[in-house]
Amino acid sequence: MDDELVPVCTPRLAAELGDNPSPDALAGFQLIHDVYRHDWQLWLEAAGATGLDPSRGPVFMHGNGAYDAMKAGLGFALMRRSFLERDLKEDAVVTPFPLGIASRLAFHLVYPGLALEQPAAAAFRRWLLSEAQA
Known part of the structure; x- marks a missing residue:
């Protein structure tokens, strides 16, 4: 089963982006990474974002750490959509950008x-x- 990576954040952070945000707006926020640190670069390139350093921000050794940091409001995490399904339905987290990229990981x-x-x-x-x- 394939999956896709999407940027995710708390509803509070999404509100700070305003309506119809550009991916360039991420310049003002932390990018939270897991061990697949280069995934942010892939997403930012696909989204056409410019002038952002995709390597900035904390790195967690596991996706759960990145997810917990995002849920605490520390920034945006790039997560597999399947991992987020329940929280997205409950509006506990949001994906303010419609673009997802294929994950190299699959089930x-x-x-x-x-x-x-x-x-x-x-x-x-x-x-x-x-x-x-x-």
């Missing part, structure tokens, strides 16, 4: 070839694929 279901001969394994695979499509 894979791996199993031995004969596993699907087991009814429980086949049912689990069907359920998992159904959930992923939803």
Whole structure:
């Protein structure tokens, strides 16, 4: 299952951007990174942002640390959309820019070839694929 990376922040920070913000507006905010620090550069290039240093801001060794820092209002994090689904629906976090970029990370279901001969394994695979499509 593929995923995309989107910039995310608290609703309070999004309000500071104003209506229809340009990606260049991120110059006034912290960029929060996880170990895939170069992803911000990829997103900023895709968004056409100029004059921003994509390497500035704190780096966390795990996405959870970056997410927690963002939730604390410390800046914008670039996160996988699937990780944010519940908080986005509950408006706990927002994505103020519509652009997402493909994540290099994906979810894979791996199993031995004969596993699907087991009814429980086949049912689990069907359920998992159904959930992923939803």
